[in-house]
Amino acid sequence: MPDSPLFTAAAVAVIALAIAVVVGVGLKVLRSFRELGTDAERAIYNTLHAASKAGQHLRTGLNPAGAAKASRQLRNLLGCDALAITDTSGVLAWDGPSEELKPLLMGLASEALAGGRTTVIHAGDLRAPHGKTGGPATPVAAVIAPIRAGTRVAGVVAVFAPAASAGLVRATGEVADWVATQVELAELDASRTLLMEAEVRALRAxxxxxxxxxxxxxxxxxxxxxxxxxxxxxxxxxxxxxxxxxxxxxxxxxxxxxxxxxxxxxxxxxxxxxxxxxxxxxxxxxxxxxxxxxxxxxxxxxxxxxxxxxxxxxxxxxxxxxxxxxxxxxxxxxxxxxxxxxxxxxxxxxxxxxxxxxxxxxxxxxxxxxxxxxxxxxxxxxxxxxxxxxxxxxxxxxxxx
Incomplete structure (x- = not known):
């Protein structure tokens, strides 16, 4: 009978068991989550992991294949809508939407390439058409930071987002400096190889x-x-x-x-x-x-x-x-x-x-x-x-x- 003491006791036991299972699973999840470290430690890990993955693709220098793979990691790192990497002559990689802006990028980047200073274009000054068939324009902001390898500008990192916050500007500049370091390391490796090859060719071939x-x-x-x-x-x-x-x-x-x-x-x-x-x-x-x-x-x-x-x-x-x-x-x-x-x-x-x-x-x-x-x-x-x-x-x- 539903109203019997035995049925009531059984129901209470089932509910208690369910609560125990939920609590046990919750404690296990919390324990594993704590093992990953604090929020700050997880953020540091994610940042270093993304930088490490991107660095592997840039160790051969600024080229379309490496830049395309690195741009995906760097876009996730910055949390922007789209990210592009260029050298001094053209766009090497574009990851994300707003590709309608791609033909304009080298013109937008001319100041950063020439003067080595970050260019910020606020939403409202730059608009990308919404969708392939046109429609309402979507405000887009751009931050274009130079990649300074040694004494020269080797290209730019350009990010696109709804707004160009001060944090995004600083972060983009840091990413561009990090890319420059990878470019310099690639050039150092190439110089060592070329030096050895040049000596062999000069003396023997x-x-x-x-x-x-x-x-x-x-x-x-x-x-x-x-x-x-x-x-x-x-x-x-x-x-x-x-x-x-x-x-x-x-x-x-x-x-x-x-x-x-x-x-x-x-x-x-x-x-x-x-x-x-x-x-x-x-x-x-x-x-x-x-x-x-x-x-x-x-x-x-x-x-x-x-x-x-x-x-x-x-x-x-x-x-x-x-x-x-x-x-x-x-x-x-x-x-x-x-x-x-x-x-x-x-x-x-x-x-x-x-x-x-x-x-x-x-x-x-x-x-x-x-x-x-x-x-x-x-x-x-x-x-x-x-x-x-x-x-x-x-x-x-x-x-x-």
């Missing part, structure tokens, strides 16, 4: 097998017809290879490098005859200038192999070295077939392979030693020849030839 094979063939062709010239060419070849494969020092003088070039051109003229014409204009005061070892010969070899060899008829190479204030300026110009500027730019940036490995090697080594502003300057176009300019400081404490 700058002489192309193509050149060695053709030089030996040219020497062989004179053994019967002109033995004296064949002997002279063998000596020049030996001197050239001895210099190119020397084991000491990363630097030499401009005078030594020009002597190496003279031997190289003598061997090439033995093969091409009058097809290779050379003019030199060298200022005596720059002959003692210290330059990276084997930094000019690959440029001259590029002019012969890729400029004149493919050209019909004779070709001309002009080598000049002038005093330009605190710098020595060397130019190598040929009137050969030239190169496609876009392909050349991609090759120098390491984005594509090509036959002009010597140019990329020299350009990388110059930037490592003297900074990014002192790489090769190359002017070329298909059918218009090539002009290469190299500038090195005349005073270089610590660099001994």
């Amino acid at each position: 700058q002489i192309s097998p193509h050149f060695i094979y053709n030089s030996l063939n040219a020497i062989a062709s004179f053994i019967n017809t002109d033995p004296e010239r064949a002997r002279e060419l063998v000596v020049e070849f030996a001197d050239f290879t001895r210099y190119s494969f020397r084991r000491h020092g990363d630097f030499t003088t401009l005078a030594e490098e020009l002597r190496c070039i003279d031997r190289y051109l003598l061997l090439e003229r033995a093969r091409f005859g009058e097809r290779v014409q050379v003019s030199l204009r060298i200022a005596p005061e720059v002959l003692s200038t210290v330059i990276p070892f084997l930094s000019l010969q690959p440029l001259v070899e590029n002019a012969v192999r890729h400029g004149l060899e493919a050209k019909e008829g004779p070709g001309h190479i002009t080598i000049t070295a002038n005093d330009s204030g605190a710098f020595a300026e060397v130019t190598i110009e040929d009137d050969g077939v030239g190169m496609d500027p876009e392909h050349l730019r991609s090759m120098l940036a390491g984005h594509s392979d090509g036959d002009h490995v010597g140019l990329r090697n020299v350009d990388s080594r110059l930037r490592q030693v003297y900074g990014d502003d002192n790489g090769l300057v190359i002017e070329t176009a298909p059918g218009e020849g090539t002009l290469i300019t190299m500038r090195v400081p005349k005073s270089q404490p610590g660099h001994d030839a």
Whole structure:
């Protein structure tokens, strides 16, 4: 019977058991929650975890693949609606809505890129269309912080939210500084790798097998017809290879490098005859200038192999070295077939392979030693020849030839 004492006792027992189960489960959840630490400790853990995940994707530098993965972590870290990462030339990654603003971002970021200062655009000054088919505009605020890697701005971190609070501005700046640190670490790793590769290439692989094979063939062709010239060419070849494969020092003088070039051109003229014409204009005061070892010969070899060899008829190479204030300026110009500027730019940036490995090697080594502003300057176009300019400081404490 429902009203019996036995039924009432049973009901009370069931209710008590249910309460005990609920309390037990609750205590277990609370205990496990406490094991994770306090709210502050959990926030720190989440922040460090997101930063660690994002850092793994940025260790190769600012590139679209790494930036796309890192932007997801950084967007969650900042709690913003959308986040974008750019370099100095374009948008690398965009995570979140409001992609209608993506074509405008580089214009919005111009001040941060140029001046290295955070730009804040408040809601009302910037609006993103709502939805793909238009409709009411949604107010959007933007915070654009520069990524300062060393003394230069490498890009920006841009966040979009309903409002640009002071906290969001500070947090975005801190994230951009953290990204800059990852970029600098990536560049340091790349510099170490490039330095080792440059040394190996300079000491062992700058002489192309193509050149060695053709030089030996040219020497062989004179053994019967002109033995004296064949002997002279063998000596020049030996001197050239001895210099190119020397084991000491990363630097030499401009005078030594020009002597190496003279031997190289003598061997090439033995093969091409009058097809290779050379003019030199060298200022005596720059002959003692210290330059990276084997930094000019690959440029001259590029002019012969890729400029004149493919050209019909004779070709001309002009080598000049002038005093330009605190710098020595060397130019190598040929009137050969030239190169496609876009392909050349991609090759120098390491984005594509090509036959002009010597140019990329020299350009990388110059930037490592003297900074990014002192790489090769190359002017070329298909059918218009090539002009290469190299500038090195005349005073270089610590660099001994």
